[in-house]
Amino acid sequence: MSITLPVEEPTPSAPEKKRKALGGGFARYLITRFLLIFPTIFILITVVFFLMRVTGDPITAALGGRLTPNQLAERIAEAGYDRPVLIQYFEYLGQILRGDLGRTMTDNREVTEVLLTYGAATLELSINAVLVALLIGIPLGLIAARFRDSYSDAALRIFAILGYATPVFFAGLLLKLIFGVWLDWLPISGRAQWQTELALNNLASPSGIYWLDALRSGNLAAFWDVTAHAVLPAVALGLLTGGVFLRLVRTNVIGTLGREYVEAGRSRGVSEYRLLTKHAYRPALIPIITVMGLQIAMLLGGAVLTETTFEWSGLGFKLAEYLTARDFVAVQGIVVLLAVIVAVTNFIVDVVAALIDPRVRF
Amino acid sequence: MVATTPVSEAKIGAPWWLRLPVVSHLRMSSGLQRGMLIAGLALTALLLLTALFAPLIAPFDFAQNADATGAFPRQSAPDDKFIWGTTVSGYDVFSRTMYGARTAVWVIVAAVLMSIFLGVFLGLVSGYLGGWFDRVMVVLNDAIYAFPSLLLAIVMSIVISQGQSSLFGGIMAAAISITVVFIPQYYRVVRAEVIRLKAEPFVESAQVIGASGWRVMFTHLLRNATRTLPLIFTLNASEALLTLAGLGFLGFGIEPTAASEWGFDLNRAMSDATSGIWWTGLFPGLAIVMTVLGLTLVGESMNDLNDPRLRRISRRKAKRMIQMGTKA
Numbered sequence: 001m002s003i004t005l006p007v008e009e010p011t012p013s014a015p016e017k018k019r020k021a022l023g024g025g026f027a028r029y030l031i032t033r034f035l036l037i038f039p040t041i042f043i044l045i046t047v048v049f050f051l052m053r054v055t056g057d058p059i060t061a062a063l064g065g066r067l068t069p070n071q072l073a074e075r076i077a078e079a080g081y082d083r084p085v086l087i088q089y090f091e092y093l094g095q096i097l098r099g100d101l102g103r104t105m106t107d108n109r110e111v112t113e114v115l116l117t118y119g120a121a122t123l124e125l126s127i128n129a130v131l132v133a134l135l136i137g138i139p140l141g142l143i144a145a146r147f148r149d150s151y152s153d154a155a156l157r158i159f160a161i162l163g164y165a166t167p168v169f170f171a172g173l174l175l176k177l178i179f180g181v182w183l184d185w186l187p188i189s190g191r192a193q194w195q196t197e198l199a200l201n202n203l204a205s206p207s208g209i210y211w212l213d214a215l216r217s218g219n220l221a222a223f224w225d226v227t228a229h230a231v232l233p234a235v236a237l238g239l240l241t242g243g244v245f246l247r248l249v250r251t252n253v254i255g256t257l258g259r260e261y262v263e264a265g266r267s268r269g270v271s272e273y274r275l276l277t278k279h280a281y282r283p284a285l286i287p288i289i290t291v292m293g294l295q296i297a298m299l300l301g302g303a304v305l306t307e308t309t310f311e312w313s314g315l316g317f318k319l320a321e322y323l324t325a326r327d328f329v330a331v332q333g334i335v336v337l338l339a340v341i342v343a344v345t346n347f348i349v350d351v352v353a354a355l356i357d358p359r360v361r362f
Numbered sequence: 363m364v365a366t367t368p369v370s371e372a373k374i375g376a377p378w379w380l381r382l383p384v385v386s387h388l389r390m391s392s393g394l395q396r397g398m399l400i401a402g403l404a405l406t407a408l409l410l411l412t413a414l415f416a417p418l419i420a421p422f423d424f425a426q427n428a429d430a431t432g433a434f435p436r437q438s439a440p441d442d443k444f445i446w447g448t449t450v451s452g453y454d455v456f457s458r459t460m461y462g463a464r465t466a467v468w469v470i471v472a473a474v475l476m477s478i479f480l481g482v483f484l485g486l487v488s489g490y491l492g493g494w495f496d497r498v499m500v501v502l503n504d505a506i507y508a509f510p511s512l513l514l515a516i517v518m519s520i521v522i523s524q525g526q527s528s529l530f531g532g533i534m535a536a537a538i539s540i541t542v543v544f545i546p547q548y549y550r551v552v553r554a555e556v557i558r559l560k561a562e563p564f565v566e567s568a569q570v571i572g573a574s575g576w577r578v579m580f581t582h583l584l585r586n587a588t589r590t591l592p593l594i595f596t597l598n599a600s601e602a603l604l605t606l607a608g609l610g611f612l613g614f615g616i617e618p619t620a621a622s623e624w625g626f627d628l629n630r631a632m633s634d635a636t637s638g639i640w641w642t643g644l645f646p647g648l649a650i651v652m653t654v655l656g657l658t659l660v661g662e663s664m665n666d667l668n669d670p671r672l673r674r675i676s677r678r679k680a681k682r683m684i685q686m687g688t689k690a
Contacts, residue, residue: 043505165654170647301510
């Protein structure tokens, strides 16, 4: 008794202490990880800024052929591009901190306004593509895992590799040909018919996401029009990511299907279907969520190509346009935004991973 | 010590050519896995052969739109003379697709070689020396790694290919753009390996007998840290081609008269597709898919075979192994 009593006393406080230490650790991890966002963004901005400036000043690049040398020099001096690059660099950093990304060279718009207008379209495309990818990836991945090493598994794996091997624009070309031209089921370019676009842009406060705007205004015809336009781009981009998801689900579910608790469930008479969709599937989701977040970079790269393929007027489409016009102020602005998106997504993914799996923290 | 890796144990004693990466993988594969590996190798071989013999296979030059009988028809459907049809500029699609294999192989080889050299070098130095250089390199590489690779390649290609449109310049511009994107991958793998190996006794003994830092890095660490590279190499090769095609599709690749490039041809084919012309886009697209498929199948199979848990052994082989085991 005399020995057990002193031991019993600290026990109620022990879990409390432990929880406190864990909470502190997590908060510290959260803060350090959050602060790590900034060097990433800063490095990318710096790299892009200097790379772009190696090629000359933005005005000569954008308007080189159209103005006389004297006019060019005047414009360059006016905009301050004749000063040392380092000074311009620090000025640009200061501008970014104030949320000002300058004006585009070619069509003289606020870069931030361009980002807001076209960012919504890219967001819509990305969400649609992820939905398609999930609809393809998860069920097919489960099937491949369930019938491992059978012909259906082999066929699905080849399908997944094909999804990766097919460039988005080739998939888009085929989809356009088959469903747009030959079968004539779906429209092949743009986000909506121009009448619909006009109606949706004239709303009181358009979000720019056409689905949402159409639903909010109760315009059903517009909604169907927008949906019809959204299908092909979403499928083209979704197939690419869907293949990756399929393989992820397959590998992870195969891993969890071999665990003892699944065997225990089977011996209790749990049906194979339930074993697959409940017992093995849930724990397999953790690595899937993390990798999904990391797919955002691939998705954004794919969005540039998809938007160009389907003339979907989002950030990627505009980026390609500004690149061709050599409007480097606009390009820099778009790249800065993408850098921020990627850095923030990676932060969120890391935090979610740490929440799910405490071993990630250190 | 000997029994830690059964693979290397089995390979010891085999002639050197059976221990080469792909050959040894082929020998340990079986069934479906072997089928995938062989299919991949066949597709890759097809690409290399096409690239090598493109001038012999293709009936016309890639930028030829007229011959002795006059100008070629524009956008004409496949027929006897132009078996895969002609493009909007009157080029023969078949010839362009064949020559495209050349461009693809050049860019893939140049890009992957450059990124291996730079990535391995940086990884070795940064992992071995450590300190502030290591930290700066890690942050820099992580930032580049996280960014969409296609966008970075676009930025790079603008910087490099200002006004350049020659064959060599175009290929090098594309290759360098892709290299920048891939360096972090090699860097990460090699650096992690070097940091692990640095603690091994053989490194310390080399340092004790007075070997210089460079000697330790390039004679002792290099060979040990680069074992997994053939795998990244094949997977990167397919990604390099996809990046090249993406660049070409967006109009940042090689000029159409300097070389034939599948991505650029697909860009041109986009407007054809709206009027139902399928042959200009289908063939270059299929060429990309088959090439990437071949390279990915080889890389994937090697990956699976390197992992003993994923490796499948045929029943016959398993039986033989058991018998050998009981005899010993």
